[in-house]
Amino acid sequence: MFENIGEIVLLFWRTLMALPLVWRQRRKVMDQFFEIGNASLLMVCVLSFFIGAVIALQTGPVLVERSLSSAVGGVVGISIAKELAPVMMAILIAGRIGSAMAAEIGSMCVYQEVDALRTMNINPIHYLVLPRLVAIAVALPMLVVFAILVGWFGGAVVAEANDHIAIPFKAFFHDLRDIVVTKDVANGVFKSFCFALIIGIVSCHQGLVTIGGPRGIGRSVTKAVVNSIVLIVIFDYILTRILLK
Amino acid sequence: MNKLPNNNSTGVSLQVRGLRKSFDGDEVLKGIDFEVKPGEIFVIMGPSGSGKSVLLKHLIGLEAPDDGEILINGESVHTEDIASKYRMALVFQSGALLNSLTVGENVGLYLTEHRLKEPEEVEKIVSEKLSDVGLKDIENKMPNELSGGMKKRVAIARALVIEPQLILYDEPTSELDPLSSVVVGEEILKLKNRIHVTSLVVSHDRDLAFGIADRIAIILDGNIVTVGTPDEVKNFKDEAVQKFLHAYLKRETE
Numbered sequence: 214m215f216e217n218i219g220e221i222v223l224l225f226w227r228t229l230m231a232l233p234l235v236w237r238q239r240r241k242v243m244d245q246f247f248e249i250g251n252a253s254l255l256m257v258c259v260l261s262f263f264i265g266a267v268i269a270l271q272t273g274p275v276l277v278e279r280s281l282s283s284a285v286g287g288v289v290g291i292s293i294a295k296e297l298a299p300v301m302m303a304i305l306i307a308g309r310i311g312s313a314m315a316a317e318i319g320s321m322c323v324y325q326e327v328d329a330l331r332t333m334n335i336n337p338i339h340y341l342v343l344p345r346l347v348a349i350a351v352a353l354p355m356l357v358v359f360a361i362l363v364g365w366f367g368g369a370v371v372a373e374a375n376d377h378i379a380i381p382f383k384a385f386f387h388d389l390r391d392i393v394v395t396k397d398v399a400n401g402v403f404k405s406f407c408f409a410l411i412i413g414i415v416s417c418h419q420g421l422v423t424i425g426g427p428r429g430i431g432r433s434v435t436k437a438v439v440n441s442i443v444l445i446v447i448f449d450y451i452l453t454r455i456l457l458k
Numbered sequence: 459m460n461k462l463p464n465n466n467s468t469g470v471s472l473q474v475r476g477l478r479k480s481f482d483g484d485e486v487l488k489g490i491d492f493e494v495k496p497g498e499i500f501v502i503m504g505p506s507g508s509g510k511s512v513l514l515k516h517l518i519g520l521e522a523p524d525d526g527e528i529l530i531n532g533e534s535v536h537t538e539d540i541a542s543k544y545r546m547a548l549v550f551q552s553g554a555l556l557n558s559l560t561v562g563e564n565v566g567l568y569l570t571e572h573r574l575k576e577p578e579e580v581e582k583i584v585s586e587k588l589s590d591v592g593l594k595d596i597e598n599k600m601p602n603e604l605s606g607g608m609k610k611r612v613a614i615a616r617a618l619v620i621e622p623q624l625i626l627y628d629e630p631t632s633e634l635d636p637l638s639s640v641v642v643g644e645e646i647l648k649l650k651n652r653i654h655v656t657s658l659v660v661s662h663d664r665d666l667a668f669g670i671a672d673r674i675a676i677i678l679d680g681n682i683v684t685v686g687t688p689d690e691v692k693n694f695k696d697e698a699v700q701k702f703l704h705a706y707l708k709r710e711t712e
Contacts, residue, residue, distance in 0.1 A: 237573075321556070329554035332518050333568045333620065334541050340571065 217418065224342065224421070225414045231336070231343050238344045245348030249310050253356060260305060261360035264297050265289060265367030273371070273378035285378065286385040287392025289368035294393055298360040299401045300449055303408035306353055307441035311416035314345055315437035318420025319430040327421070337421065346413040353409035354402045361398060365389060400456045407448060412441045469497040469656030470531045470544055470623045472517070477526035479512060486512050488680040489526070497654040499646065501667040504677035505702060510660040511551070513677070514628050517658065518548045530624065544624065547617030551629040553609035555601040555616070561588070562597030565616045587615040591645050607638030614645055625649070627659040631666050639663065643670050664703065668692070678702065 235242065272288050318341055321327050327337050365386070372380040380388075419437035423429050477490040486509045494500040504510050515521040517528055519535055528535045530544050555564045563570075565587055566580040575583065584597060591611040601609060610630060617625055627646065631639035643666045649655055661667055667674055668688045675685040676699050684694045692703070 317558075324557075325550050325552055325554040326556050328515075328520055329548075329550060329556070331520060332546070332548045333571070333616075335567070335571045 217422070220422070221414055221418050224338070224418050225410070227338050228342050228346050228414065228417075231339050232347075234339055235343060235347055238339065238347075241340075241344035242347050245345050246352050248313075249306070249348055249352040250356070252313075253306060253309055253352075254359075256305060256309065257302060257356050257360050258363050260301060261293070261298060261364040262367035264301055265293055265364035265369075266371040268292055268297070268364075269368035269371040269378065270375060273375060273380070277378055277380075282378075282380055283384075283388045284392075285372055285380055286368075286388030286390075289372070289385075290365055290389035290393035291397055293364035293368070294361050294397045294401045295404075296401070296449075296453075298357050298364055299405040299408060300445065302353065302357050302360050303405060303412065303445045304442055306349070306356070306409070307412045307416075307438050307445065310349060311412045311437050311441050312434045314413070314416035315419040315423075315434045316430055318417055319423035319433040322421060322423045323426060323430060342414075342417040342421075345417055346410065349413040350406060350409045353412070354405045357402055357405035358398070361401060403456070404449065404452050407452060408445050411444045411448060415441045415444060468623065469654050471496050472500075472624060472656065472658065473527075473529040473532075474513075474517070475527050475529070477513070477516060477528065478524045479509075479516065479521065480524055486680055487516070487523070490677070490680075490682055492675050492682055492685055494656055494658055495672075496656055497650065498672040499650050499657040499659065499670050501659045501661060501671035501674045502677055502682075503662060503664070503667050503674055503702075505662060508677045509680045510662075510677055511628055514548065514626055514658075514660050517626055518546060545620050545622045546624045546626065547620045547622040548626045549610070549613045549617050549628065549630060551632055553601070553606075553613040555609060555612060557601050559601075560597060561599050561601065561604070561612055564601065564612060565597075565619055567616065568619050583619060584615075587618045588612070590618060591615045592641070605638070606633050607635070607641060610634065610638075610642055611645065614642075614649075618649070622655055624656045624658070627657065627661070629661055629663075630659060631661065631663045639666060642666075646670055676702065 268289050269285065273285050276282060276284050276288065321341070330337050330340055369382050369385040372378045372385045373382050416437040419433040419440070423433040472494040474490055474492050477487050478485065479487040490513060502510055502513065512521065516523055517535070530540065533540060533543070556567070559567065562581070562584050566584045569575045569580045569583065588594065588596065591614050593608065593611055593615065596604070596608070601612070604612065630642050630646065634642065646657055646659065647670050650657055659666070659670070671688055673685060674688055674691045675682050676691060677683070678698050683696060683699055684691060686694065691699070
């Protein structure tokens with residue numbers, strides 16, 4: 214991964230330079246956007262509900278036992294908004310969408326479709342990378358907002374239903390509102406925007422450097438997902454440090 | 459809306475001088491020299507792995523040579539404004555149609571992406587170019603619904619939309635049945651006669667080569683060993699060339 218970091222940065226820079234052309238590619242951006250949304254919404258819903266539920270289940274009884282039941286909503290709210298929703302959704306999208314991007318562009322490279330674009334003087338960055346990067350950069354933060362809300366709901370359901378916690382729905386959200394502020398949600402959304410750029414650019418880069426046949430495409434897909442996840446975790450730490458200041 | 463460059467319907471000349479290329483120390487092109495005259499069909503024949511496809515990629519600018527130069531009408535293909543001056547198209551061995559687009563979208567891609575024509579005009583040009591290669595009412599089909607021969611002809615139609623002065627064909631009859639091969643060969647001839655485009659065909663199909671070529675070059679092991687008319691090449695007294703040509707004939711008669 215690290216030997217290609219220069220190429221990835223260069224591709225990102227060239228894609229940024231092509232941003233003024235995004236309006237011309239709006240149809241492709243919308244196609245990608247709906248594909249990301251449609252493909253991931255249900256998974257996001259299930260994943261975030263159970264993440265919220267399990268955080269409530271793990272922390273709830275311990276906090277209640279120590280007479281800190283008013284902190285349960287806040288703990289679930291903060292951990293989901295600032296950390297779990299952006300990171301888990303980014304990992305999910307890297308697996309679901311990043312792999313699809315690498316596979317699609319990779320097979321276009323292997324079957325000379327990208328060469329065909331070049332011979333028609335069509336820049337593959339404008340035609341393939343730009344719409345995907347813009348679509349994922351818009352879609353992932355929106356999915357994360359949705360995931361945060363569903364995650365909180367999951368936590369609230371478990372907090373009320375579990376006998377060892379037994380915090381009413383209303384009280385859970387009241388406590389959550391006391392602790393979680395808009396900035397916490399904004400931090401999570403900002404992180405997810407950065408993760409989206411990482412997934413988009415790493416996956417498109419892996420697609421564009423694909424060589425060989427179907428095995429090459431498989432290798433590119435694996436690399437795209439693994440490299441995206443590694444970079445997400447590293448950047449999560451860096452961004453958390455910056456945002457905590 | 460941009461303008462489609464004026465087509466003077468005249469093929470261009472192509473000169474290749476001392477072209478060399480190595481991959482990982484393995485020299486694939488060992489100083490290639492040849493010249494293609496405006497409006498002629500020039501066929502490069504050679505066995506698999508002789509460097510034909512690599513040479514083609516150099517001509518269209520997909521690969522950069524280690525040494526040597528490629529000139530179109532005397533101007534290097536690596537000069538910046540060459541693409542705006544001369545129009546070149548490559549018909550890929552596989553057709554290389556974009557599988558996510560319909561046939562019509564594939565053929566009109568150059569015009570729509572460069573905003574050269576209004577959508578209605580693009581539609582008209584697409585059906586015109588498709589009928590030029592003998593295809594009708596397939597604009598809404600997807601590439602995976604087409605036969606190999608149809609894909610090749612769609613790829614030629616896509617190349618024609620550019621109104622090229624030079625068309626390069628990479629193994630245009632590979633994976634085609636004999637009848638489809640003849641049809642593709644006829645299309646190449648028709649284009650030459652109708653729009654006087656310069657055609658460079660890379661192939662190991664002897665029937666195609668000797669059927670359509672004005673001149674033929676034989677490439678063996680990264681070198682051009684002979685260039686001449688089909689008759690001259692057939693009678694060229696070189697053991698390696700005769701071995702290549704006869705190996706093909708022998709395989710055919712078997």
